[in-house]
Structures are given as C-alpha cells and as structure tokens.
Amino acid sequence: MEGRLVLKNCSIFRADGRGRAGMAVVVEGGLIRQVAPDEQVPVLPGDWEVSCRGRLVMPGLVDCHSHLVGDLLMPSSGELLLHPPHVRFEHERVLAAALTLEDVEVLACHAMARALRSGITLAVDHLSCPGNVAGALEVMARAADRLGLRLVASHATHGLDGEALSLAQAEANADFVLRQQSHPRVRGALGFHASWTGSDALLGMLGRLREEKGFPLVFHLSEGDHDLAMTWSTYGKRVVPRMESFGLLGPLSVAGFARSVDDAESIRLAQSGTCVALGPKTALLVEPSGRALETLYGRQNLIGLGSAGHGNLWDAMSSTLVTAVGAARGARLVDPDGVVAQVCADGPAELCSRLFGVPSGSVEEGRLADLVVYDCVPALDMVSGQAPYLFGQLTRSRVAWTIVDGRVTVREGQLLGVDELALAREASRVLSRLWAQTRPPESEEVHLLAQERRA
Numbered sequence: 545m546e547g548r549l550v551l552k553n554c555s556i557f558r559a560d561g562r563g564r565a566g567m568a569v570v571v572e573g574g575l576i577r578q579v580a581p582d583e584q585v586p587v588l589p590g591d592w593e594v595s596c597r598g599r600l601v602m603p604g605l606v607d608c609h610s611h612l613v614g615d616l617l618m619p620s621s622g623e624l625l626l627h628p629p630h631v632r633f634e635h636e637r638v639l640a641a642a643l644t645l646e647d648v649e650v651l652a653c654h655a656m657a658r659a660l661r662s663g664i665t666l667a668v669d670h671l672s673c674p675g676n677v678a679g680a681l682e683v684m685a686r687a688a689d690r691l692g693l694r695l696v697a698s699h700a701t702h703g704l705d706g707e708a709l710s711l712a713q714a715e716a717n718a719d720f721v722l723r724q725q726s727h728p729r730v731r732g733a734l735g736f737h738a739s740w741t742g743s744d745a746l747l748g749m750l751g752r753l754r755e756e757k758g759f760p761l762v763f764h765l766s767e768g769d770h771d772l773a774m775t776w777s778t779y780g781k782r783v784v785p786r787m788e789s790f791g792l793l794g795p796l797s798v799a800g801f802a803r804s805v806d807d808a809e810s811i812r813l814a815q816s817g818t819c820v821a822l823g824p825k826t827a828l829l830v831e832p833s834g835r836a837l838e839t840l841y842g843r844q845n846l847i848g849l850g851s852a853g854h855g856n857l858w859d860a861m862s863s864t865l866v867t868a869v870g871a872a873r874g875a876r877l878v879d880p881d882g883v884v885a886q887v888c889a890d891g892p893a894e895l896c897s898r899l900f901g902v903p904s905g906s907v908e909e910g911r912l913a914d915l916v917v918y919d920c921v922p923a924l925d926m927v928s929g930q931a932p933y934l935f936g937q938l939t940r941s942r943v944a945w946t947i948v949d950g951r952v953t954v955r956e957g958q959l960l961g962v963d964e965l966a967l968a969r970e971a972s973r974v975l976s977r978l979w980a981q982t983r984p985p986e987s988e989e990v991h992l993l994a995q996e997r998r999a
Contacts, residue, residue, distance in 0.1 A: 547590045548572045549950060551915075553582050554596035555922050556907045562929030563922055569601055571913040574728065574950040575902070579909055592952075598921040599944065603905050604665025604914040606892030607857045609762070609800040609821035609850025612655035612669050612684075613648055614640070616975060620854050625829055629770040633741075637704070638982045640672040647974050648673055648680045652687040654971035657964050659693060660953045662856055663943040665914035666694040666896050668798055668821070670735055670762050674705065678716040685720075685730045691962060692953035694914060696899055697724075698735030698762040703743040710746045714753075721759050729949050731899060733760035733798070738767055739783045740774035744790075751790035754797075760899060761792060765799035765820070768830065772804040784809035793818045795898055800850060803827060803836045807843075814845045819895045822887060823852030824863035837867055838876045841883055848891040858939060861888050865935065884935060917945035 549571040556579065557563050568585035570578035578585060587593045617639045618624070624632060648671075659667055673680035677699050688695035699717045703710040714734070721732030734750050736742045742763075754761055766772055766783040775783050784805060787793055795817035802820045805813070813820060820840055827836065840847055849860045864887055868880035877883060893905020896912070904912040920941035922931040931937065946954035953960060 547592065548577075548588065549594065549913075549947070549952065550585065550587055550591045551594045551596050551601055551917065552585070552587070553598060554601040554917070555598055556601050557931075557934075563924045563931055564929075565598060565924070567601075569907060569915070571915070571947065571950045574913055576907065576909055576911045576913050576915075579907060594917070594945065596917055600918045600920045600922050600938075600941075601907055602916050602918065602938075603889070603893065603907065603911075604916050604946065604948065605663045605857055605888075606848060606896050607659065607664050607667040607851050608798060608819065608848035608892055608895055609823060609852050610659075610667040610669045611671075611851070611853035612659070612667060613643070613651045613671055613673075615851065615853045615855070616651050616655055616971065617643075617978065618853070620829055629768055629830075635982070636672065637674075639978060641674060642978055642981055643673045643675065643680070645676060645679045645683050647978065649683045649687055650967075650970045650974045652684050653691065653962075654967040656687055656691045656693045656695075657959050657962060657967050658856070660691060660946050660948075661943060661957075661959060661964070662858060663916040663918070663946060664693070664857055665916070665946065665948045666696070666892075668696045668698075668733070668762060668850070668895070668899075670698055670700045670800070672700040672737075674701075674709075674713060677701070677713045678720060681717065681720040681732065685724060685727075685732075688730045689727075691959070692729075692948050692951050694729045694896075694900075694948050696731050696733050696760060696762070698733040698760075700735055700737040700764075701746065702737040702741035703746050704741055707743050707745050710743065711749055714746060714749055718753050718757070718759070721757075731760070733762045733796075735762040738764035738771050739786055740771045740778070744779070747786075747790040747792065751792055754794070755791055758796070760796040760798065761794075762798045763787075763792070763800065765802045766804040766809075767801040768803050782809070784812060788812060788816070795819075798895065800852060801826070801836065802840060805836060805839055807839060810839050810843050810845060813840070814843045817846065819846045819848055819891065819898075821848050821850040821852070822864070823850050823854065823860065824867050825854045825859045826852045827867070828863055829854055835871070835876070837864070837883065837887075838871050841877065841886070846891050846894055847887045848895055849887050861935070862939065864888065888935075913947060913950040915945075915947040916943055917947075918942070919944045
C-alpha cells in the first residue's frame with residue numbers, strides 16, 4: 545500500500561517479555577518505521593489509521609512446514625491414521641496425481657485465506673503435484689500474491705515413479721526458484737519428499753543446485769521409524785548422515801519432523817544451522833517415534849513449528865505445550881514456557897529473516913511489517929510488566945487484522961478483496977470430485993484390528 549499505516553493505542557511486547565500499553569506503530573514501505581508512545585505519533589494526511597483500542601499487536605505467525613493443498617486433500621482421519629506410513633503415502637500419491645492446475649489454485653486460495661484469518665503471515669510450503677510441477681508452483685505463487693500471504697513454495701519430489709521423472713521435476717522446481725528470487729513476498733525453494741523416497745541421483749542433483757545457487761531447500765527428515773528403517777536397508781546409512789553426505793543441510797534448509805534423530809545427529813543439525821520444523825500434532829496422531837522436541841531442544845538447534853498437513857498452526861502450538869509439559873513432568877525438559885517461546889516465536893522469526901534477508905519477529909523499528917492485531921487487551925502483571933499465560937489469552941482471541949509486508953489482508957476479521965465463502969464452496973466442489981475419483985486403500989492391518997475389537 546502507498547502511504548503510512550498507523551496502528552494507534554495498541555499494546556506490544558518488548559524483547560524482554562514486558563508489555564507496554566498505549567503505543568503506536570507506524571508501517572511504511574513494508575517495514576516498521578516507528579514504535580513510540582501513542583501521544584508522540586500524530587496521524588498525518590494520507591495515513592491509514594487503525595484504532596486498536598488497547599488491543600495486542602504481535603508479529604505474524606510462521607508456519608515453518610505447511611501442506612496447504614495436501615492438508616485439504618487428505619485431512620486427519622482415524623481410519624487413515626491406522627494405516628502404516630507407506631500405505632498412507634500411497635494414497636497421498638494417488639490424490640496428488642489427480643490434481644489439475646485449477647484444483648491447485650482453488651485449494652491453495654482457500655487454504656491461504658484460512659491461514660491469513662488465523663494470523664499466519666508466512667508459510668513454507670511443501671506441495672505435491674507431480675503432473676505439472678512448474679505450473680503448480682506458479683499457481684501457488686499467484687494465489688499467494690493475490691491474497692497477500694508471504695510464501696516460500698517447494699515441491700515434494702520423490703523417485704517412486706522413476707528416476708528420470710524425479711530429476712525432471714527437480715529441474716522444474718529449480719527454474720521456479722530462479723524466477724521468484726526478486727519477489728518481495730513469494731519465493732521458491734528446492735524440495736523433495738524424504739530420504740526413503742529419494743534416490744542418490746535426485747539428492748545429488750539437489751545438493752549440487754543448493755551449493756551452486758544457494759537455494760533454500762525443504763524436505764522431511766527422519767519423519768519416523770519407517771523412513772529410518774527404509775533408508776538404512778536401502779543405503780546403509782541413517783537419514784541425517786545421508787542428507788549431510790549430499791550437502792543438503794545448512795542455514796537455508798528446512799527439515800520437517802526429525803522424529804527419529806539421536807543426540808549425535810541433533811548436534812550435527814545444530815552445527816549445520818539447519819532449521820528443524822517440528823510437527824507436534826502429527827507426532828501425537830501417528831505412530832509414536834522418538835522424542836524430537838527433547839532431543840533437539842537445548843543443543844542450539846534452530847527449531848520452528850509446522851502444521852505439517854495435520855490441522856492448523858494453532859493446533860501445533862497447543863500440541864507443543866502439551867508435549868513440553870509432559871516432558872517437564874518427566875524431568876526431560878526444564879522450562880516448558882521457554883520451549884514454547886522458542887519454537888513458536890524465536891525460531892520461526894530467525895527462519896523468516898534468513899529466507900527474506902530482513903530482520904523480523906518483533907514489533908521494533910526496522911523489522912518486517914508482518915503483524916497481527918488480536919482481539920485481546922492483555923492483562924499485565926503490574927510489578928513485572930509481563931502477561932501471565934499470554935498463550936492462553938491468544939488462543940481464545942480472534943485475529944482482527946493481519947498485515948503482511950505492510951499490506952492489510954484481514955480487516956476486523958474479514959479477508960479483504962476476496963469472498964471467503966465463495967472460496968470455501970469452490971474448494972468443497974473440488975474435494976468432493978477428487979475423493980470420488982480416489983478411495984483410501986484397504987489395509988489388512990486395519991481389518992484385523994477391527995475384527996479384534998469386535999471379538
């Protein structure tokens with residue numbers, strides 16, 4: 545937008561965790577230009593004034609590992625979750641293969657609208673559309689540009705349909721990354737699915753591209769015991785050493801899950817600067833595997849949260865709190881509140897800063913103007929200035945305004961310039977058709993479980 549956006553009479557939090565009421569925030573040119581007491585910031589002719597009336601202004605949320613389209617295609621279902629990983633993935637492949645570019649556009653717009661309404665300003669997405677990788681990534685970029693979401697788009701390429709096809713898909717992904725390098729909000733990243741589905745040729749190609757071009761990279765890392773076992777049986781290595789051997793770890797690499805990582809591998813991830821995007825809700829829904837949060841936290845790993853194809857980011861945040869408190873009760877973590885702050889705010893902010901080259905993650909001058917105004921007037925402790933259980937206050941509060949790169953995308957709970965209900969109707973039509981074309985696979989294991997329960 546042209547001119548200044550001025551948030552008046554708002555509450556903010558400083559880096560030390562203390563809150564301040566009666567503040568004003570001036571946004572211009574995609575950056576926060578001024579943060580000062582309200583009476584010191586006059587509204588000038590041409591400004592867009594937002595009367596916050598004491599409401600809380602916070603940095604926007606970062607979904608470090610999203611499946612914007614995939615989450616709609618294959619929502620969490622008890623029946624599907626009882627299938628083993630390779631069976632679930634086979635069904636995902638069938639659904640992804642059926643996608644058209646129109647389908648991707650419809651589903652992406654609906655998912656992005658929901659993300660903005662929930663306060664997400666950046667999504668690092670892992671799309672699967674093997675029928676037209678280049679076209680699908682372009683569609684994702686257009687949808688994000690239209691709705692105003694900050695996006696890093698990658699493709700979850702795998703080698704199960706043949707090595708030549710996977711290399712061609714990786715090349716198309718790389719071309720997209722090159723084309724998007726100068727866009728202020730929408731960027732590309734290389735991507736592949738996981739170690740157990742990626743051949744040496746595919747990972748070698750991605751490693752070379754990453755080294756030569758400095759591209760970001762998105763992938764699943766030790767997503768579970770199945771990934772670990774298949775990688776070991778096929779390549780004679782654990783997942784982290786295999787990724788390291790191809791040069792796939794580094795400061796611009798976003799590794800999802802890391803559920804089967806040991807202490808030594810956690811240290812190697814930290815030393816490489818790799819961002820690990822945890823999926824705590826996924827860990828609660830699917831088969832238990834490792835203790836990723838406890839293994840990674842405390843070793844200087846950069847950790848963030850991802851919805852990871854299972855619900856929204858608020859679900860992931862709640863799951864993190866449950867997991868952290870449980871670990872603390874078992875004396876495996878000392879500071880559950882610190883863990884939540886690290887994975888929900890500090891780690892994601894650092895990742896955003898790395899990907900876009902501008903400081904982010906706090907309401908301070910010179911930071912990215914990716915902000916959310918919540919329908920929450922925070923209660924502050926008069927002695928410390930801190931807000932007891934701020935997370936709990938926010939989970940009960942509506943997102944009133946979402947601002948991305950200085951552009952208002954949600955105003956008083958309403959998405960600007962888009963009929964959200966129309967997006968939902970179109971998404972429903974597409975999903976109904978796709979589900980009619982494909983059916984979840986039958987599993988002997990599921991039938992056996994059902995027979996045992998009936999007995």
